[in-house]
Amino acid sequence: MQTIQQASQTHAAMDYHAATEAVSAVVKQQLTPKVADIDLKGEYPREILHQLGDVNAYAHAVAPELGGTGLGLKAAIQSIEEISKECISTGFMAWCQVACTWYLQNTDNQALAQELLPDIATGKQLAGTGLSNPMKHFVDIEKIALTAEPVKGGFRVNGMLPWVSNLGPGHWFGVAAKIADSDDYMMAVVSDDMEGMTLRCNAHFIALEGTGTYSCVFRDVFVPDARVLAAPCDDYVLRIRPGFILTQVGMGLGLVDSCVELMKRTNKRLGHVNRFLDDQAEDIEADLQMARDRTYALADRLDATDGIIDDQLLREVIQARIAGSELSLRAAQATMLHAGARAYVHGSAPERKLREAYFIAIVTPALKHLKKMLFAMPEEALTSVVS
Ligand SMILES: Cc1cc2nc3c(=O)[nH]c(=O)nc-3n(C[C@H](O)[C@H](O)[C@H](O)COP(=O)(O)OP(=O)(O)OC[C@H]3O[C@@H](n4cnc5c(N)ncnc54)[C@H](O)[C@@H]3O)c2cc1C
Structure with missing residues (x-):
């Protein structure tokens, strides 16, 4: 007879298996026929990304009360792995989406997590991450690209991020900016809907062309406190x-x-x-x-x-x-x-x-x-x- 622990391990193994199988079915039926178009014609697979969301491909590192499966990071990795077997463009966009869920899952701004996370975790709302520049900045590879000036009710953000993927009208993405006149940084989720933000398509890549990758120009973009993930964000980044x-x-x-x-x-x-x-x-x-x-x-x-x-x-x-x-x-x-x-x-x-x-x-x-x-x-x- 199985112990309770063995039974729960078997149950978890079935959950993992079912989660990967569901992603695999969408990959085979929807993604495989489109891979060449995504790669060579640069087609952005919006519908497929939503369909992957329907089968919880982005929901595993998110708690059930916020619209996730709660299966954890292993299942999140397995979903990205399953998609990446067929297409790295789509696998990378799945990662971008998962990264954005991860920021919201880990923020202390619970109101923000409750507002945005359920739709991002289930892929109804598409999302990305613009953290390449700050990640490099934090280890002294390059200068920080965005600055955030504290103003009443939030921050005014200026600067330019050269490449952010999985973007399109209304998509959310995570950013980090240096807070003006301080040694601190802030992180927030933003979207091209915000006034002063422009997305530009100004490069063509040897691969990953269908990833909805844009440069993002911020001109006096007002980011309200309600969209702030952490400020200052040292502990949050760790x-x-x-x-x-x-x-x-x-x-x-x-x-x-x-x-x-x-x-x-x-x-x-x-x-x-x-x-x-x-x-x-x-x-x-x-x-x-x-x-x-x-x-x-x-x-x-x-x-x-x-x-x-x-x-x-x-x-x-x-x-x-x-x-x-x-x-x-x-x-x-x-x-x-x-x-x-x-x-x-x-x-x-x-x-x-x-x-x-x-x-x-x-x-x-x-x-x-x-x-x-x-x-x-x-x-x-x-x-x-x-x-
Ligand atoms: C298809 C595609 C999609 C991408 N999608 C995203 C995304 O979704 N989100 C995101 O955030 N990023 C994205 N990126 C960016 C990606 O993560 C970068 O390619 C990565 O950061 C590596 O950049 P790099 O090799 O050009 O810079 P590195 O070579 O690592 O850094 C060089 C940096 O050092 C600076 N530098 C040069 N000389 C000096 C000097 N003497 N002193 C100080 N600094 C100097 C340069 O200006 C440059 O900024 C994407 C890139 C591609 C190609």
Whole structure:
């Protein structure tokens, strides 16, 4: 007979399985036929994003009372992974949406969370995150792009964010700005509906073209206190950062999984010669399984914290994200080499995987950014993991 604990574990396993299956069904039926249009024509898959929301793809890191499933970060990563197997553009937008839910789930501004989170968690309202610049700024890579002047009832924000994805009319996204005449920063959710905000499409990318990516110009945008996530936001940023970084690993896990599949498929025809390549499908598959186990375990550990994350845990999160990027690059290159000239034909799946893998390694926090963070971490955190 099962113990109560075993029964609840079985129940949880079924929940995870059902959650991934539901996402997988939308991916197969709706996303797979549209991948080339998203990638090559830059079509923004608005309807598919809503359909993924209908099956809770963005709702797992959100508490049930705020419209989520409460399954936790592992399930959130698994959803992003499932989508990313097919399309990194859509996988990245799923991550953008999840990141915005994560900001709202972790804010002390309960009224804001109650107002916006249920619709964002269920994908009725689409949303993104403009935190690349502040994340880089906080580790001394670049200057802060937005400033917020305190005014009656809120802040007046000015500046420009070069690229924010999953945007469109009325979409919400998280931003951080330096508070004028102080050393503090604030975080808020904003939208292009706010007066003084303009979205501009001024770049074309080698991949991720269908991601609704715009530069956002803020000219005296009034952000009311009701839209503020935290001000000052030092502690809040420390709280959201590990989940922000770890959920991105889902993109890498999905991409690598699909590369392994492509390599195995190619080997049916070309295995007699592919076996001389350094990176074999089985090697990458074994590394993928290790990365997956490590990422899921870290997600459970993050869920179990009360928001206070020690350096050791943060370091492991950063290492998992590095592993996801490096394995993506390796797997995409191995897929090209396995498929050979057929992969070199414009529009081939391996060629897309290669372009997508570079995005995983350069989106904030990029590989170089993550390695800079590790370099700056205290000695104890370094030695305790190494030993
Ligand atoms: C398709 C796409 C979608 C994206 N979507 C989003 C999104 O949704 N949200 C988001 O926030 N970001 C988004 N980004 C941004 C992405 O995260 C960045 O590409 C990432 O931040 C890495 O940027 P980088 O490599 O250009 O900058 P890095 O190379 O990391 O940084 C270089 C920075 O240093 C500055 N610099 C140069 N020389 C010096 C010097 N001597 N001293 C001091 N500073 C110097 C440069 O101006 C630059 O700002 C997107 C990017 C792409 C391509």
